Amino acid sequence: MTRDNARIGPTIGWSQVTPRADYLNRRQIMAGALGLGLAGLAGPAAAKLDYVPSKFSTDETPNTLEEITSYNNFYEFGTGKSDPMNYSGQFQPEPWTVEIGGLVDKPGTWGLDDVLKGITLEERIYRLRCVEAWSMVIPWIGFPLSALLEKAGPQPGARYVAFETVVRPEEMPGQRARFLDWPYREGLRMDEAMHPLTILATGLYGEELPNQNGAPLRLVVPWKYGFKGIKSIVKITLVADEPPATWKMLQSNEYGFYANVNPKVDHPRWSQATERRIGAGLFGGRQETQMFNGYGDQVADLYKGMDLAKFY
Numbered sequence: 001m002t003r004d005n006a007r008i009g010p011t012i013g014w015s016q017v018t019p020r021a022d023y024l025n026r027r028q029i030m031a032g033a034l035g036l037g038l039a040g041l042a043g044p045a046a047a048k049l050d051y052v053p054s055k056f057s058t059d060e061t062p063n064t065l066e067e068i069t070s071y072n073n074f075y076e077f078g079t080g081k082s083d084p085m086n087y088s089g090q091f092q093p094e095p096w097t098v099e100i101g102g103l104v105d106k107p108g109t110w111g112l113d114d115v116l117k118g119i120t121l122e123e124r125i126y127r128l129r130c131v132e133a134w135s136m137v138i139p140w141i142g143f144p145l146s147a148l149l150e151k152a153g154p155q156p157g158a159r160y161v162a163f164e165t166v167v168r169p170e171e172m173p174g175q176r177a178r179f180l181d182w183p184y185r186e187g188l189r190m191d192e193a194m195h196p197l198t199i200l201a202t203g204l205y206g207e208e209l210p211n212q213n214g215a216p217l218r219l220v221v222p223w224k225y226g227f228k229g230i231k232s233i234v235k236i237t238l239v240a241d242e243p244p245a246t247w248k249m250l251q252s253n254e255y256g257f258y259a260n261v262n263p264k265v266d267h268p269r270w271s272q273a274t275e276r277r278i279g280a281g282l283f284g285g286r287q288e289t290q291m292f293n294g295y296g297d298q299v300a301d302l303y304k305g306m307d308l309a310k311f312y
């Protein structure tokens with residue numbers, strides 16, 4: 001089935017067709033087998049979201065919900081790929097507030113409802129390329145970060161945006177160890193933050209974000225390595241100077257601030273020329289990595305003065 005076939009109506013996207021449906025059926029079968037009946041369907045039911053399709057979506061086939069929710073990086077829950085799935089069950093993404101401050105006209109602590117007021121959610125099917133050289137295609141539900149920044153009223157001196165993840169060691173077992181210097185922090189230059197491809201995601205596959213994917217609110221910047229996509233955001237600060245970023249602080253020769261996907265600049269310990277598409281099979285899974293993860297037509301202008309053969 002093509003994307004166009006899936007766009008039956010204005011609010012019908014790929015995710016309402018397959019493979020989400022297959023997965024739900026399996027969950028129902030499992031619930032039935034456990035004698036729970038329909039009422040007991042698979043634990044806490046994720047709320048369905050209303051959203052519209054987007055011209056920015058790729059027509060590549062999305063990874064399955066199982067792949068997207070069982071192979072994760074979210075060190076707050078442990079460093080193993082299945083740790084976030086296995087150890088995020090206690091995490092409480094509701095209620096949620098985000099503190100917006102720094103160089104803005106309307107600083108304050110915003111409930112998620114205030115953040116979403118007047119905003120139309122969109123389905124954005126994006127490629128995600130992790131710096132570890134694996135990739136997926138994920139049908140995010142979200143909205144442009146620019147819409148929130150405009151609500152807060154950026155002041156002229158704001159040149160960067162800084163983000164922080166929540167710190168809750170009681171709910172996040174990984175934070176009881178010092179893998180990283182918590183909170184996880186990331187940042188964008190203002191023009192990157194305002195770019196129409198840059199979104200805050202509140203869901204995927206048509207439902208609220210699973211905890212392991214950064215509930216209830218996470219950043220997605222599809223032309224950058226996945227580590228820029230900070231999860232479970234509680235603080236957004238507009239600032240004048242480049243803010244601290246977790247991986248850069250840890251190892252600045254391996255993880256840059258810009259971290260644009262670039263097949264020509266290898267990681268010091270591995271090649272970035274190719275990537276393993278999760279779910280594509282043991283032998284068929286490697287493909288060439290694209291400059292800016294294939295989003296160069298939209299974003300290359302942001303980096304006009306930069307030498308694409310260099311590490312940033």
Ligand SMILES: Nc1nc2c(c(=O)[nH]1)N[C@H]1C(S)=C(S)[C@@H](COP(=O)(O)O)O[C@H]1N2
Nearest residue numbers: 072073074075130165184213226227229231
């Ligand atoms: N707070 C926080 N955000 C994070 C991470 C993390 O460990 N902690 N890992 C990053 C990395 S390395 C990647 S590749 C993506 C993975 O997102 P996904 O698990 O939803 O696919 O989240 C990013 N955001």
Ligand SMILES: [Mo]
Nearest residue numbers: 130131226227
């Ligand atoms: Mo990553």
